[in-house]
Amino acid sequence: MVIVLNGMAFGVLLLVLSTGLALIFGLRGVINFAHGAIYMVAAYIGLTISTEANYWVALVGVPVIFGLIGLVADRWGLRYLTEREPMEIMLLTFGLTFVLSNVVTKFWGTQPRTLEPPSVLDGTIEIFGVAYPTYRYFLIAVGLLIAAGLIVWLRRSKTGLQVRAVSIDRSAAGVVGVNVDRVSATVVAMGLAMAGLAGVLAGPYLSLSPNMGVEILVLTFIVVVVGGLGSISGPMAAALILGMLNAVTAVHLPDISAYVPYALMLGILLFRPKGIAGTRSL
Amino acid sequence: MNTKAAEKKMRSTKSTVLLVMACWVVVLLAGIALPQVVGTYQLQLAVQAATLGTFALSIAWLVNQTGMLSFGHAAYYGVAGYSVAILTTETDVPLIVVIAAAVLISAVFAFVVGLVIAKSPGVAFAMLSLSIGMLVWVATTKLDSVTHGTDGFNIVFEGSFLGKDAMSYINPVTSWPVVWSALMLVMALFWFVNRSVFGRRLVAVRENEERMRFSGYRTYMPRVLAFVLSAAIAGLAGCMAVLTSSYISPDNLSFHVSGLALSVAILGGIGSIVGPSVGAIIFVLLQAYLSGSSNYEFILGGALMVVIIAAPGGLAEIVKKLVSLVMRRRRAAHV
Numbered sequence: 309m310v311i312v313l314n315g316m317a318f319g320v321l322l323l324v325l326s327t328g329l330a331l332i333f334g335l336r337g338v339i340n341f342a343h344g345a346i347y348m349v350a351a352y353i354g355l356t357i358s359t360e361a362n363y364w365v366a367l368v369g370v371p372v373i374f375g376l377i378g379l380v381a382d383r384w385g386l387r388y389l390t391e392r393e394p395m396e397i398m399l400l401t402f403g404l405t406f407v408l409s410n411v412v413t414k415f416w417g418t419q420p421r422t423l424e425p426p427s428v429l430d431g432t433i434e435i436f437g438v439a440y441p442t443y444r445y446f447l448i449a450v451g452l453l454i455a456a457g458l459i460v461w462l463r464r465s466k467t468g469l470q471v472r473a474v475s476i477d478r479s480a481a482g483v484v485g486v487n488v489d490r491v492s493a494t495v496v497a498m499g500l501a502m503a504g505l506a507g508v509l510a511g512p513y514l515s516l517s518p519n520m521g522v523e524i525l526v527l528t529f530i531v532v533v534v535g536g537l538g539s540i541s542g543p544m545a546a547a548l549i550l551g552m553l554n555a556v557t558a559v560h561l562p563d564i565s566a567y568v569p570y571a572l573m574l575g576i577l578l579f580r581p582k583g584i585a586g587t588r589s590l
Numbered sequence: 591m592n593t594k595a596a597e598k599k600m601r602s603t604k605s606t607v608l609l610v611m612a613c614w615v616v617v618l619l620a621g622i623a624l625p626q627v628v629g630t631y632q633l634q635l636a637v638q639a640a641t642l643g644t645f646a647l648s649i650a651w652l653v654n655q656t657g658m659l660s661f662g663h664a665a666y667y668g669v670a671g672y673s674v675a676i677l678t679t680e681t682d683v684p685l686i687v688v689i690a691a692a693v694l695i696s697a698v699f700a701f702v703v704g705l706v707i708a709k710s711p712g713v714a715f716a717m718l719s720l721s722i723g724m725l726v727w728v729a730t731t732k733l734d735s736v737t738h739g740t741d742g743f744n745i746v747f748e749g750s751f752l753g754k755d756a757m758s759y760i761n762p763v764t765s766w767p768v769v770w771s772a773l774m775l776v777m778a779l780f781w782f783v784n785r786s787v788f789g790r791r792l793v794a795v796r797e798n799e800e801r802m803r804f805s806g807y808r809t810y811m812p813r814v815l816a817f818v819l820s821a822a823i824a825g826l827a828g829c830m831a832v833l834t835s836s837y838i839s840p841d842n843l844s845f846h847v848s849g850l851a852l853s854v855a856i857l858g859g860i861g862s863i864v865g866p867s868v869g870a871i872i873f874v875l876l877q878a879y880l881s882g883s884s885n886y887e888f889i890l891g892g893a894l895m896v897v898i899i900a901a902p903g904g905l906a907e908i909v910k911k912l913v914s915l916v917m918r919r920r921r922a923a924h925v
Contacts (some may be wrong), residue, residue, distance in 0.1 A: 337713070406887045410891065529720060
């Protein structure tokens with residue numbers, strides 16, 4: 309039971325992060341290498357806001373801030389670089405990684421920090437005789453809500469339809485009257501807001517350190533590859549699977565648990581190169 | 591093209607080759623004479639820059655020639671470094687054999703990895719190379735019995751290497767000629783590979799893989815082999831780093847090392863053979879100059895972003911543009 313919950317908690321965190329990554333990839337064909345660094349900065353900003361004000365302000369405020377940053381970055385930045393090679397944009401985000409990690413060590417130091425959950429979520433809840441931290445229940449609930457909301461938004465709303473259309477064929481979508489620039493801006497903002505949310509959610513769950521970005525970035529990459537490039541539900545499923553595997557092996561096979569994500573990735577590459585639900589082959 | 595024009599073109603390519611070779615010899619000799627001009631500290635920096643330059647060149651060549659962008663090249667750099675460390679500690683084979691073996695081990699490892707990941711183009715390759723790099727890093731931190739974990743390896747070299755005491759390569763005065771020659775040889779190697787049929791074919795695959803396949807060429811194996819060549823050079827750079835510091839730890843394999851070399855290559859110019867080394871020199875000087883401050887990551891990342899937006903060809907492109915501008919001005923003045 310505890311293992312399953314642990315797996316869910318970590319899986320949900322990966323889910324929120326990798327969905328943001330996959331959304332931006334679907335739309336711009338670019339993998340955001342700074343996604344991990346943005347998540348890290350969000351966690352640290354969340355730390356500062358929740359010590360100055362409280363955790364709830366951080367939980368709402370940070371995603372909003374990052375969403376706005378995403379809007380601005382797309383409107384006055386990425387839009388002018390659409391004709392560039394995807395590779396160059398990737399390198400650009402990669403440069404941003406260095407800048408952000410320097411910013412974090414500059415303002416918050418290199419010592420690991422912890423973000424205290426609000427008192428309502430501190431403590432444990434007992435279900436079926438198993439005590440489990442309240443905060444992790446909260447994390448799982450929020451993450452699953454976000455995932456469900458996103459799927460409904462993509463499947464049911466008009467903007468969601470446009471997002472899917474632009475992901476499939478950018479120029480054709482433009483021809484039939486979709487405002488491609490606006491859809492792009494919306495999606496980049498969403499992606500960054502989700503990275504921001506993941507950062508704040510991770511704060512009380514994992515410890516904050518200048519390495520947290522790179523560590524989770526690799527896992528989100530694995531999730532996106534395993535789930536399938538160009539899909540949203542694939543990475544969602546892959547995130548939960550990876551979280552589960554992580555929790556199970558951490559208890560039963562601690563020696564090899566660090567290798568499990570990589571083994572999963574290689575297995576997928578060898579036997580199903582498109583990933584679980586990928587539309588484009590790798 | 592008529593025969594005369596073809597003949598003229600032949601002659602001009604031949605003269606280019608001769609000119610480049612002459613320049614190469616001059617630069618090589620000038621470099622070897624460097625210790626006469628600068629002090630030990632500057633020489634130490636030069637050794638660092640040459641090692642980093644070799645490493646950066648291996649990454650730059652791969653992306654320029656094949657379009658495969660590796661974010662995890664430190665794996666091959668580190669595998670060779672650890673091979674040197676383990677082989678010198680466990681056996682008493684001469685160091686030169688150890689280094690050859692280490693480069694070979696790196697190449698074989700890269701071959702296995704390449705078989706799996708070279709299928710994937712562009713974005714997927716970049717992500718996969720990063721994951722493999724992290725995998726190797728995780729393995730070196732976990733396999734305490736082989737790698738001494740995070741403590742790293744202090745290596746005691748015995749015997750002699752290229753006529754000098756192997757341990758004396760810690761001293762930059764001894765190591766500089768070797769490191770510098772290695773860098774120059776690697777540059778020459780890549781220059782010739784780029785002009786070879788193999789090099790041309792790689793570019794053709796990069797430009798349009800499907801067209802090459804339909805024209806009846808293999809596209810998968812050449813990519814794997816290019817990856818192996820690049821990894822072997824990265825391994826050579828790793829050996830140079832271990833030889834000149836006699837120490838290796840998982841830090842040498844981390845994401846930051848791959849990222850640093852890649853950034854340096856972009857700053858200097860991925861499309862040129864000299865570019866990555868220029869980038870490496872600038873970075874090493876910058877780091878030495880800013881030794882008191884911790885902002886060099888910020889500056890490096892910022893410079894990287896500016897270069898990518900403003901001059902994707904890096905410093906090499908900027909210089910080239912300036913030179914052609916000046917030439918045009920001159921020609922205009924003559925007329």
